[in-house]
Amino acid sequence: xxxxxxxxxxxxxxxxxxxxxxxxxxxxxxxxxxxxxxxxxxxxxxxxxxxxxxxxxxxxxxxxxxxxxxxxxxxxxxxxxxxxxxxxxxxxxxxxxxxxxxxxxxxxxxxxxxxxxxxxxxxxxxxxxxxxxxxxxxxxxxxxxxxxxxxxxxxxxxxxxxxxxxxxxxxxxxxxxxxxxxxxxxxxxxxxxxxxxxxxxxxxxxxxxxxxxxxxxxxxxxxxxxxxxxxxxxxxxxxxxxxxxxxxxxxxxxxxxxxxxxx
Amino acid sequence: xxxxxxxxxxxxxxxxxxxxxxxxxxxxxxxxxxxxxxxxxxxxxxxxxxxxxxxxxxxxxxxxxxxxxxxxxxxxxxxxxxxxxxxxxxxxxxxxxxxxxxxxxxxxxxxxxxxxxxxxxxxxxxxxxxxxxxxxxxxxxxxxxxxxxxxxxxxxxxxxxxxxxxxxxxxxxxxxxxxxxxxxxxxxxxxxxxxxxxxxxxxxxxxxxxxxxxxxxxxxxxxxxxxxxxxxxxxxxxxxxxxxxxxxxxxxxxxxx
Ligand SMILES: Nc1ncnc2c1ncn2[C@@H]1O[C@H](COP(=O)(O)OP(=O)(O)OP(=O)(O)O)[C@@H](O)[C@H]1O
Ligand SMILES: [Mg+2]
Numbered sequence: 001x002x003x004x005x006x007x008x009x010x011x012x013x014x015x016x017x018x019x020x021x022x023x024x025x026x027x028x029x030x031x032x033x034x035x036x037x038x039x040x041x042x043x044x045x046x047x048x049x050x051x052x053x054x055x056x057x058x059x060x061x062x063x064x065x066x067x068x069x070x071x072x073x074x075x076x077x078x079x080x081x082x083x084x085x086x087x088x089x090x091x092x093x094x095x096x097x098x099x100x101x102x103x104x105x106x107x108x109x110x111x112x113x114x115x116x117x118x119x120x121x122x123x124x125x126x127x128x129x130x131x132x133x134x135x136x137x138x139x140x141x142x143x144x145x146x147x148x149x150x151x152x153x154x155x156x157x158x159x160x161x162x163x164x165x166x167x168x169x170x171x172x173x174x175x176x177x178x179x180x181x182x183x184x185x186x187x188x189x190x191x192x193x194x195x196x197x198x199x200x201x202x203x204x205x206x207x208x209x210x211x212x213x214x215x216x217x218x219x220x221x222x223x224x225x226x227x228x229x230x231x232x233x234x235x236x237x238x239x240x241x242x243x244x245x246x247x248x249x250x251x252x253x254x255x256x257x258x259x260x261x262x263x
Numbered sequence: 264x265x266x267x268x269x270x271x272x273x274x275x276x277x278x279x280x281x282x283x284x285x286x287x288x289x290x291x292x293x294x295x296x297x298x299x300x301x302x303x304x305x306x307x308x309x310x311x312x313x314x315x316x317x318x319x320x321x322x323x324x325x326x327x328x329x330x331x332x333x334x335x336x337x338x339x340x341x342x343x344x345x346x347x348x349x350x351x352x353x354x355x356x357x358x359x360x361x362x363x364x365x366x367x368x369x370x371x372x373x374x375x376x377x378x379x380x381x382x383x384x385x386x387x388x389x390x391x392x393x394x395x396x397x398x399x400x401x402x403x404x405x406x407x408x409x410x411x412x413x414x415x416x417x418x419x420x421x422x423x424x425x426x427x428x429x430x431x432x433x434x435x436x437x438x439x440x441x442x443x444x445x446x447x448x449x450x451x452x453x454x455x456x457x458x459x460x461x462x463x464x465x466x467x468x469x470x471x472x473x474x475x476x477x478x479x480x481x482x483x484x485x486x487x488x489x490x491x492x493x494x495x496x497x498x499x500x501x502x503x504x505x506x507x508x509x510x511x512x513x514x515x516x517x518x519x520x
Contacts (some may be wrong), residue, residue, distance in 0.1 A: 068418050086421035098419050102437035102515045112421045142515040
């Protein structure tokens with residue numbers, strides 16, 4: 001499982017106008033076209049990194065792939081079957097805290113494993129993933145007692161523990177300090193290398209995309225269309241400074257996202 | 264976190280109660296009113312003691328508490344699940360919410376004539392009134408709490424394939440618990456207000472009845488004993504509800520503040 005085909009996706013949000021603006025008497029609903037005729041194809045097992053300016057509809061696209069939202073028109077096929085509802089095969093890491101605040105770190109990580117029969121093995125597995133994100137000692141803390149970065153890590157542990165068929169992450173490294181960011185990036189790359197499941201990730205960090213991606217997608221301004229899709233063939237680990245192809249792509253991406261030079 | 268019994272808080276409240284008692288004693292001694300009209304605190308506490316000793320006060324307190332407890336439990340047992348249903352089912356909410364909003368502002372006391380007609384004299388009409396006074400606030404509070412749960416949590420639930428029971432037990436109930444406990448705390452005060460009023464009309468026992476009966480006998484000291492007892496029990500009920508708010512399963516919300 002893991003081939004994704006996105007065909008002619010359009011997404012519109014209808015914003016109800018509460019009050020007519022001064023001088024205008026039209027109280028018609030305002031239609032906001034977020035995605036306009038988007039076509040994409042991702043191969044099974046790819047790590048796809050999606051870049052784009054804030055508000056361009058990246059989260060919206062991911063939500064529709066995960067089945068939380070439906071497109072206004074067009075269709076999304078996963079292995080040839082249309083997405084209709086969320087499923088446990090596709091685990092979603094939310095941009096804004098998706099941890100359940102009334103559960104401890106342990107209980108949150110347990111969510112994806114709650115149907116495991118063998119209690120001992122289950123505990124071992126939960127502990128393993130909590131250790132991986134370096135939250136050992138915080139098992140019994142509630143999310144509100146953790147820092148923003150720790151919450152992100154707990155949510156990553158929860159997602160990775162499921163070993164899902166497909167992983168969708170909306171800015172998973174947001175709010176992590178530099179070193180943890182590097183560590184988690186490596187962890188995700190290793191995990192992906194190891195299990196080779198399709199992974200979609202939105203990021204604002206161009207280097208993330210260059211280091212991690214098998215495929216990089218850049219989305220443009222509203223109404224959003226795909227500005228660039230690039231398949232990266234080079235192996236990992238990647239060195240951005242040594243590889244002239246990556247360096248050139250990096251400059252191109254910076255330029256495309258509105259910065260004319262790579263700082 | 265809530266600490267009712269810190270030394271400073273106890274001292275301060277004793278101070279204010281002491282001042283009021285002193286003022287009361289002074290006014291009753293110097294106002295020139297007879298003890299029948301404005302009994303002094305000493306008279307009242309003497310009468311209270313005699314009512315405690317002969318068991319009258321306990322009997323009436325128990326009668327009132329029994330009605331409040333039954334009516335309140337019934338309201339909670341029916342109102343909270345009903346509120347959850349309304350919070351989750353948009354169609355039902357659209358249909359029933361206007362009805363609830365219409366019934367809610369009608370004081371439970373306005374139901375007294377009907378309650379007496381339907382249930383006669385005794386515990387039932389009083390319990391029915393308590394139920395009415397607690398049911399609507401609980402339904403509305405629960406409904407609002409449920410509908411304000413962040414949709415992200417339901418997406419998480421869908422993502423981890425929760426079944427219906429799990430959505431209720433692992434998402435809805437824990438999410439609304441802090442709000443519902445606050446609502447329970449407010450409602451029990453309302454219920455306690457209403458029981459006294461209901462007992463003045465529909466029944467032959469309870470603190471409300473005791474007050475009314477004492478008025479008819481022109482025993483203002485007994486009336487005041489009744490009022491003081493109502494106040495004390497009200498404070499205790501509130502303390503109990505606050506302790507409920509400190510239980511472990513709501514601590515995630517308390518730490519947030
Ligand atoms: N439920 C909604 N109702 C109305 N408009 C919405 C809704 N959700 C998103 N939008 C609009 O859609 C646009 C895209 O939102 P989206 O969250 O997908 O952006 P994004 O690319 O993920 O941005 P960011 O990088 O800041 O997270 C925004 O302009 C937003 O206002
Ligand atoms: Mg987003």
